[in-house]
Amino acid sequence: MRLKNKVAVITGGNSGIGLGIAKEFKTEGALGTIVGRNLETLNNAETLLSPNFKSIQTDITKTEDLENIFKETQKEFGKLDILVVNAGGALGNGTLGSVVDTTEENYDRMIDLNLKSVFFTVQKALPYLNDGASIILVASIATKKAFEGLTVYSAAKAGVRSFARTFSRDLLDRAIRVNVLSPGTIETPLFKKLGLPDEVSEQAKEQFGKLIPVKRLGQPKDMGRVAVFLASDDSSFILGEDITADGGVVNL
């Protein structure tokens, strides 16, 4: 149990990668809260993660609501050792776009969700985090390779990658380590957000899987294992780093 009695906040812990991280954290003995907007998936995840994790409904793009997450977590669990800033995503409401066709509104939406919210989630957590805490920021391999339609998203995630370095330096006096987990293509409910019929979506997954050197999509559990490493003392000498977990896409 590498995270026994550690208290964590995981944003987006009600779905996909965040839920995969929360499950692995529970297996390793962690407690804490998961954060999302959708009450149904929050309740389902809370049941699955019971009794270790409670859920808190918050829109992480509303900066004024962020502090409450950490206040509530401290009230319930007495401390905070680990913060996983995972909520975000590339899809939904016309957010895919190139430099040719992205509107200012969608640009702002992508940056608010995938960059600004990360900055303020960490800032609002700081008064509640223990010295020696571990912060994990979820970015993407889109920071290392160009993918069609992900122009602004990729820039936001590249900013997140930069935050791991600068935050680690900013927080050296408190021994708070900040690192990035960069997933490749992971099988999550994100695929549903493509709005494709189920059959076409399954075919798309199969096609994506074939393009990955290890010939399979990543699973949320794969991400959970990396997050456990970054959260635990096993990674105590690692700061401002970015771990790519993508089945070999970027490097092979």
Ligand SMILES: NC(=O)c1ccc[n+]([C@@H]2O[C@H](COP(=O)([O-])OP(=O)(O)OC[C@H]3O[C@@H](n4cnc5c(N)ncnc54)[C@H](OP(=O)(O)O)[C@@H]3O)[C@@H](O)[C@H]2O)c1
């Ligand atoms: N899946 C991939 O292939 C992949 C690859 C690279 C990077 N990533 C990154 O991994 C992270 C998780 O993605 P996923 O694939 O697990 O997607 P997902 O299953 O769609 O989960 C996204 C999570 O973020 C939460 N979220 C989104 N907007 C939010 C908001 N405004 N306020 C609060 N919570 C919000 C969602 O909660 P609600 O549903 O309750 O809003 C959900 O829990 C994202 O940062 C994504 O960019 C994913």
